[in-house]
Amino acid sequence: MSLPRSLEEIKEDIRGRIGRRAPFLHADKTEAEAALAKLTGVEGEPWAAAWSELGARWEKKARAEEAAGHSPSAREAYLKAYGYYGIARHPFPNSPGKQAAYRKTCEMYLAAARFLIPPLERVAIPFPDKPIAGYLRLPEKRPAPLIMHWGGIDNWKEERHSFAEAFLKEGWGCFVMDSPGTGECPVPASADAHRVHSAALDYLSRRPEIDSSRIAAVGASFGGYWATKMAHVEHQRLRAAVNWGGGVHYFFQPEWQERSRHAPSYLFDLIEARANLFGKKTFEELIRVMPALSLKTQGWLDKPCAPLLLVNGKEDKQVPIEDFYLLLESGNPKTARLFSGGHMGNIAEIFETVVGWLHGMLDGPGWK
Numbered sequence: 001m002s003l004p005r006s007l008e009e010i011k012e013d014i015r016g017r018i019g020r021r022a023p024f025l026h027a028d029k030t031e032a033e034a035a036l037a038k039l040t041g042v043e044g045e046p047w048a049a050a051w052s053e054l055g056a057r058w059e060k061k062a063r064a065e066e067a068a069g070h071s072p073s074a075r076e077a078y079l080k081a082y083g084y085y086g087i088a089r090h091p092f093p094n095s096p097g098k099q100a101a102y103r104k105t106c107e108m109y110l111a112a113a114r115f116l117i118p119p120l121e122r123v124a125i126p127f128p129d130k131p132i133a134g135y136l137r138l139p140e141k142r143p144a145p146l147i148m149h150w151g152g153i154d155n156w157k158e159e160r161h162s163f164a165e166a167f168l169k170e171g172w173g174c175f176v177m178d179s180p181g182t183g184e185c186p187v188p189a190s191a192d193a194h195r196v197h198s199a200a201l202d203y204l205s206r207r208p209e210i211d212s213s214r215i216a217a218v219g220a221s222f223g224g225y226w227a228t229k230m231a232h233v234e235h236q237r238l239r240a241a242v243n244w245g246g247g248v249h250y251f252f253q254p255e256w257q258e259r260s261r262h263a264p265s266y267l268f269d270l271i272e273a274r275a276n277l278f279g280k281k282t283f284e285e286l287i288r289v290m291p292a293l294s295l296k297t298q299g300w301l302d303k304p305c306a307p308l309l310l311v312n313g314k315e316d317k318q319v320p321i322e323d324f325y326l327l328l329e330s331g332n333p334k335t336a337r338l339f340s341g342g343h344m345g346n347i348a349e350i351f352e353t354v355v356g357w358l359h360g361m362l363d364g365p366g367w368k
Helices: 007-017 029-038 044-067 071-088 096-113 157-169 195-206 222-233 254-260 270-277 283-293 322-328 347-363
Strands: 121-125 132-137 144-150 173-177 210-220 240-244 308-313 335-339
Touching (some): 007 029, 029 044, 044 071, 044 096, 071 096, 071 157, 096 157, 132 157, 144 157, 144 222, 157 347, 173 195, 195 210, 195 222, 210 222, 210 347, 240 347, 254 270, 308 322, 308 347, 322 335, 335 347
Parallel strands (some): 144 210, 210 240, 308 335
Antiparallel strands (some): 121 132, 132 173
């Protein structure tokens, strides 16, 4: 088991993520250094304050650009503001400052969305107690094939923007939502929380602009678990699904949680962020609720499954590679591709693989 990371190790990791990985995709190296210089730890309030200051600076610029009628620069400034506020709430809003930053993340992203092409529609799908919130974007050519996608414990629907842009360039529509226990999702993680994804699929299948026979699901990190479950639960309605680095059985066992609790690929508060999905706070609470999510224990692995692609880095310290072997040894045949590197692997290479495979599933062998 790895030891907790030092503050300097965390800062150095952040420097390597600037402009490359969420939530730092929209960050500037010089501005980020100013925020990092203020940090003497990663406690919630100081962390939120350092990054929210940059968010507020770009928010002010964005509003001025919009008032002046400069739409392109207003859009980019709003995206900058949303990016910094998104860092400020990372990995989840566990303090007042982080909660305020999360609200600003959503506000700034929707402000930027007013200038996106194709346009973004914020939808509210009926669900008991609280609607399912999601962002829908569709290409001009319709009815369009569609990618439903979601992230993991800290990559919420706003941070899926770059993937939405990439899917749209391929000619697909995209619908992004929060995974159970994150963002605006109406339910915490549980053995039956996939019902939010099924409810979203119900809604999307009824939209005339969407080709209901060509809908795929892509889940990243912990979200890969929900994509895999949907591939089994909704095998008749999903054309394809992608598990990009998600566990399905061994991951949920106490032994793995202990082994991975200080995984070097995660910045900080990994166990707390996982526990937050279930409305819990401690390691002890987490290991009591985690095992119920096992797809092996639930009896799904030998049932029919939609075409499923498994991709990840083979040196992953957050999710055990044994879970992919278990999927390959169970039920319908799967497609798998492992890459060098840790959790999620080499993002550029993996995404190219995912896109190519999805074209084959959604558009047929002659799609080029």
